[in-house]
Amino acid sequence: MSGHAEAGERRLVISGWAVTSPYGLGRRSFAEGLLARTTATAAVDTAAWPVPYEDAGLIPDFDIRSVLGRKGTRSMDRATGIAVVTVGELLEDFGQGLAADPEKTGLVLGTSGSVQSIMDFTKDALTGEKPYLVDPARFPNTVMNCPTGQSAIRHTLKGPNVTVSGGSATGLLALNYASRLLRGGHANALLAGAAEEFSVQRARLERVADHGGAEADPLGEGAALFLLESGEAAREGGRRVLATVLGSRFRAFPETGRAGAALSRCVAEVLSDAGVAAADVALVAPGTPPGLLGKQEEAALDAVAGERIPVRPLVGDATAASAAFQLAAVLAHAGARPALVDRLALVTALDRDGTVGATLLRLG
Amino acid sequence: MTSQTAATGQRAAARHRVVITGLGVVTSIGTGVDAFAEGLRAGRSGAKPISAFDTTGFAHSNACEITDFEPEAWLRELPADELGRAAQFAVAGARMAVADGGLTEADVRARRSLVSIGTTDGESRDLDHLTGLQVAQGEDTLDPVVARRVWPGRLSAGIVRELGLEDVETVTVPTACAAGNYAVGYGYDAISSGDVEMALCGGADALCRKTFTGFYRLGTIAPDVCRPFDADRQGILTGEGAGILLMESLESALARGARIYAEVLGYGLSCDASHPVAPDRDSIARCITAAHANAGITPADVDFISAHGTGTKANDVTEVGAIRQVFGEDLPRTVSIKSMIGHTMGAASALASAACALALREGFIPPTINHRTTDPECGVDCVPNEAVEADLKVVQNNGLAFGGNNAVLVLGHWEDRSAVA
Numbered sequence: 001m002s003g004h005a006e007a008g009e010r011r012l013v014i015s016g017w018a019v020t021s022p023y024g025l026g027r028r029s030f031a032e033g034l035l036a037r038t039t040a041t042a043a044v045d046t047a048a049w050p051v052p053y054e055d056a057g058l059i060p061d062f063d064i065r066s067v068l069g070r071k072g073t074r075s076m077d078r079a080t081g082i083a084v085v086t087v088g089e090l091l092e093d094f095g096q097g098l099a100a101d102p103e104k105t106g107l108v109l110g111t112s113g114s115v116q117s118i119m120d121f122t123k124d125a126l127t128g129e130k131p132y133l134v135d136p137a138r139f140p141n142t143v144m145n146c147p148t149g150q151s152a153i154r155h156t157l158k159g160p161n162v163t164v165s166g167g168s169a170t171g172l173l174a175l176n177y178a179s180r181l182l183r184g185g186h187a188n189a190l191l192a193g194a195a196e197e198f199s200v201q202r203a204r205l206e207r208v209a210d211h212g213g214a215e216a217d218p219l220g221e222g223a224a225l226f227l228l229e230s231g232e233a234a235r236e237g238g239r240r241v242l243a244t245v246l247g248s249r250f251r252a253f254p255e256t257g258r259a260g261a262a263l264s265r266c267v268a269e270v271l272s273d274a275g276v277a278a279a280d281v282a283l284v285a286p287g288t289p290p291g292l293l294g295k296q297e298e299a300a301l302d303a304v305a306g307e308r309i310p311v312r313p314l315v316g317d318a319t320a321a322s323a324a325f326q327l328a329a330v331l332a333h334a335g336a337r338p339a340l341v342d343r344l345a346l347v348t349a350l351d352r353d354g355t356v357g358a359t360l361l362r363l364g
Numbered sequence: 365m366t367s368q369t370a371a372t373g374q375r376a377a378a379r380h381r382v383v384i385t386g387l388g389v390v391t392s393i394g395t396g397v398d399a400f401a402e403g404l405r406a407g408r409s410g411a412k413p414i415s416a417f418d419t420t421g422f423a424h425s426n427a428c429e430i431t432d433f434e435p436e437a438w439l440r441e442l443p444a445d446e447l448g449r450a451a452q453f454a455v456a457g458a459r460m461a462v463a464d465g466g467l468t469e470a471d472v473r474a475r476r477s478l479v480s481i482g483t484t485d486g487e488s489r490d491l492d493h494l495t496g497l498q499v500a501q502g503e504d505t506l507d508p509v510v511a512r513r514v515w516p517g518r519l520s521a522g523i524v525r526e527l528g529l530e531d532v533e534t535v536t537v538p539t540a541c542a543a544g545n546y547a548v549g550y551g552y553d554a555i556s557s558g559d560v561e562m563a564l565c566g567g568a569d570a571l572c573r574k575t576f577t578g579f580y581r582l583g584t585i586a587p588d589v590c591r592p593f594d595a596d597r598q599g600i601l602t603g604e605g606a607g608i609l610l611m612e613s614l615e616s617a618l619a620r621g622a623r624i625y626a627e628v629l630g631y632g633l634s635c636d637a638s639h640p641v642a643p644d645r646d647s648i649a650r651c652i653t654a655a656h657a658n659a660g661i662t663p664a665d666v667d668f669i670s671a672h673g674t675g676t677k678a679n680d681v682t683e684v685g686a687i688r689q690v691f692g693e694d695l696p697r698t699v700s701i702k703s704m705i706g707h708t709m710g711a712a713s714a715l716a717s718a719a720c721a722l723a724l725r726e727g728f729i730p731p732t733i734n735h736r737t738t739d740p741e742c743g744v745d746c747v748p749n750e751a752v753e754a755d756l757k758v759v760q761n762n763g764l765a766f767g768g769n770n771a772v773l774v775l776g777h778w779e780d781r782s783a784v785a
Binding site for chain 1: 420421422483485486490495496506514517521524525529539550554556559573577581634635638639641654657658767768
């Protein structure tokens with residue numbers, strides 16, 4: 001929620017990004033797949049994953065030890081592995097200079113943790129020889145900030161380390177949290193984004209959730225992280241401004257049928273706070289939830305110009321990571337199309353538990 | 365105006381002052397602000413044998429469980445079975461905080477607001493239940509009503525739905541056992557920057573088998589009671605509950621003539637980035653210093669510290685070592701309310717914030733109970749066993765968490781007569 005008065009130099013900018021997705025590791029596979037509109041979901045190997053779904057968007061051949069090595073990974077769960085890998089990629093490609101100031105560099109990660117880890121731990125307690133004979137090394141995995149804390153440990157991020165959660169709006173909430181921390185003077189640079197894992201227990205739980213009266217989408221997984229800092233800090237660090245964050249707004253809706261009205265107001269407010277018009281928006285990355293929520297989103301975005309970029313239909317329902325994927329999709333498009341420089345992009349999210357959000361960016 | 369790239373802990377600009385005007389608490393020593401305040405003053409203990417789950421096979425099994433909570437007494441809009449126990453605590457706490465602040469739901473609805481709720485375990489008690497069903501009845505067995513309420517976002521969303529808020533940012537902050545301070549700090553930044561006018565912030569957690577088992581396996585569950593800073597301390601007792609703070613800008617509070625418990629002066633965050641469960645002294649010290657800088661105070665201003673004070677052998681020594689690193693040898697009194705209410709996980713630092721706000725308003729320091737002999741390795745005046753009266757100006761509340769996630773909050777006394785100015 002940047003105000004008008006904020007000088008350009010003090011505006012918060014995205015100056016780096018990293019993604020691990022059902023297209024594979026890294027930005028390149030993500031950008032190529034997304035721009036070509038290739039579907040990344042595929043038939044699930046139900047022998048390995050006994051889930052009540054036929055298709056899923058799994059990170060291909062994702063194996064924590066082959067990516068991160070054996071050291072420190074014995075007890076690492078999938079959600080944590082995905083986060084650690086993606087944070088590492090972001091720092092490797094864009095983090096020059098940040099390592100010199102680890103106490104002023106932090107991480108705001110959106111995640112619901114790993115329900116698989118939590119339930120496995122309880123299962124061991126219930127089925128073991130004694131009710132307390134569980135693997136103590138796996139206890140930290142059962143706490144939802146494990147991916148965030150482990151990412152900091154692996155990559156020496158000593159600044160604020162925050163975990164946030166809010167369903168499919170999580171990625172936008174994390175970006176806004178990071179923005180407030182930076183404006184409050186709690187850090188100089190923050191990695192912000194979200195991570196989600198595919199797991200058998202998540203699939204079981206998601207199967208019975210309310211999907212707006214529609215069939216559940218295939219589940220997806222992965223992470224997208226963004227380097228957020230002031231324009232001034234980016235310039236000093238020799239980093240290119242990929243996007244300027246003009247603001248985010250959130251609202252709540254009391255019933256699904258009113259989600260569209262809530263989102264319309266969010267969008268109108270984020271545009272008006274930035275002093276721009278709906279007709280000026282060049283790109284829109286909507287959340288595209290299934291069923292009634294999706295219809296509400298379409299109606300809310302009726303008045304907004306701009307090309308729609310589908311994300312969820314290609315990579316699956318990445319829940320906590322979904323809005324972060326949408327934001328990454330915007331940057332992927334911007335990176336491939338120089339004509340988008342200085343144009344506006346809008347990312348929207350509608351969560352079934354009642355939150356809507358909209359984030360507005362100026363590209364390049 | 366200080367630049368955006370100021371040293372960590374410094375504010376970017378002078379902004380709105382932020383005050384606490386309502387408290388909602390659900391604890392094992394009392395539900396509601398009056399019962400909680402009375403429990404703190406009296407040094408009440410919430411310790412008792414666990415009834416939340418079957419503890420057969422454990423050599424000892426005390427916890428600070430809440431045995432008299434009735435969700436129906438607090439929920440007016442949502443059916444109780446739509447919410448897990450942690451969300452029920454959170455919603456009850458939010459209703460109490462709004463009423464305690466002298467507001468109606470319509471008053472809160474009319475303002476732009478933030479709801480940020482910290483947690484360690486979310487609805488892990490429900491996940492325990494679902495796992496138990498799978499073990500007993502087969503892997504694919506699921507209770508759909510329970511399955512739908514397990515996601516952590518529902519702790520904050522439950523409050524928003526129950527109160528019918530619409531112009532609101534809703535976020536759950538599962539930053540483990542310092543989560544309450546993170547959530548309160550987020551509210552402070554949101555109000556002080558002018559982004560929102562009002563915030564309901566805090567933390568909630570419910571007792572669960574998973575967490576009890578984990579701490580038991582680590583050898584950190586006390587056999588009887590929790591004795592922070594005591595030479596014979598043997599560990600934590602797990603606890604449960606919720607602490608929710610109604611926060612608003614000073615202008616808003618003064619305009620409506622609200623009773624002010626305390627001012628939020630600022631807060632600091634740090635990450636150890638070293639070990640997932642063993643806290644790091646230097647990093648905690650850095651967090652305390654960042655909080656002081658953010659609040660514009662010096663160590664000499666602090667009248668007492670509400671410590672994280674888990675009561676384990678190692679953690680108390682590390683935490684006091686960090687405090688000594690910042691304060692030198694002249695330490696303020698340092699207490700742990702976990703001696704009374706147990707370790708309520710994501711609610712812990714939120715409930716401690718509520719206790720600090722009450723202490724500032726009413727002029728007392730809550731005791732550290734179950735205390736016999738102070739460990740010379742800690743060497744603090746922990747206000748053993750009995751509360752003391754004290755004229756307080758500034759209070760510091762420490763929160764430490766797995767993952768090396770530290771958050772320290774600083775609260776200040778509000779002089780009613782200065783309201784005229």
